[in-house]
Amino acid sequence: MEGSDVGDHAGLTEHSHRSSVSSTGAKSSLDVVVYLINDSAVPLMVENLASITAQELHRIVRDTLQLPEVSQDVFALWLISPLLELQLKPKHQPYKLCRQWQDLLLRFTDSSEDDICQDEPSLQFRRNVFFPKRRELQIENEDVLRLLYEEAKFNVLEGRYPCDVEDCEKLGALVCRLELGPFDQDQHTPSAFKGKLHSFLPGHLCKKRPGGLLMAFRSRGSKQDSFEQTLLDTYKQVTDGGACEEVEVLKKHYREYLQRCHELPYYGCAFFSGTIDKPAQGFLHRGGRKAVSVGISMDGVYVIDSKEKYLLLGLRFHELSWDHTYPDEEEHILWLEFDGDNEGTPVNKLLKIYSKQAELMSGLIEYCIDLNAITEAAAQETTNTTTFPRDCPPASQLAGRRGKLRRQSSVICNRIQHLATIDYVDDGKEIKRVKPRRTASFFSRQSSHSHAPYSVVQGTESLEQG
8 A cells, every 4th residue: 555545534433333345255246335424325236346446436426426527536435444544546446455454454553453353444435635625616516515515524523624713613603504504593592502512513622611721712701602602603694695596505605614624734634643752841851642643635744633633733845854764673653854943043853753654654745745746847837828917926926925824822833842853953074963953854855846945054063962
């Protein structure tokens, strides 16, 4: 398996174990069930199941759901269980991968033998990791938009896409409008939402009741409003604009939901599980490890705190170097190297991510960089033959502009102070571990196609050794 195929789903443990493909033997014609993200089942009758490819099965699903041609690029078939996620390549044969599932779990997870024996994957129809999110908002088909919305909503509610409280309110209000219809003050009351908040807001926020150390919702006025009232107040503000027909209204709100999710840097990522070292604390300098979810997309690499639900580190590909090591009888490690500072002095920073999926993550990073290079080359050829209006600069110029200002405490801001990194510098003779400074990279694996490549900082003799 290559790294572009697999991700671990940390938030799927509450989903039922669903079998899509028989594992008792391949008959000439068998019933196969493909699941959508909302647990809807798509039953199929498939000939020659043992040899059918993911590409052929994908076409059957599209025909059954009557989806337009664009869905061939938007979606992919996945094999998913509570322990592992696998996006299938067109050439993959789902039946054979199901038969090899326990071997894959042994290779790419730390699960117990009992968990591995009981685990069984299901075939799911999900977003393709390699589909550019900029193309999503150009889609006109309601069914495709709805499927994308359902998947984005699932990832928000499960905490895979950490969101600031303000964004959770707005996204939850859109869910209310899409699934409950226009706001009705007689029908939509705080009591009507009692016990149902988890359908509109992330579960980890719903568990944080007002008055605790971390109040999930900001106070409005002198008294902390209930979660239900806060959601209703935002629900009231959702307008349908100039759309008349309900179909157009739904499409408008699907796009609005997706557009808000696009502001999250880890939207559309494949996710992997791992652990990182905690910074040493206390008199004895005890550290330990914390669980993280590593998201990788066409945009970059994102390390998320699995418990606290916020971003620890986000790097675009031109901001990092990486490598994967697996010493004998030691843990697999994905190394991320990036620019940083120590007390104001530039340094090289190395982050170690311990994971049996490090090989997969490394492969996916490399594949995304190569795919981006091909896409950029094709776009450049188009740009050279295109005349842009004065008020419409090329996308390459837009990409270089400063990004939107973020809230200081936003969940999407880097928290490098929460990372235990290795800082080092090359003094020209040997590489030394130091308390500052940045130099040549340990790793040769980095993006060579970006406009602002990962650069180096020269060391000085005045640096203090660590």
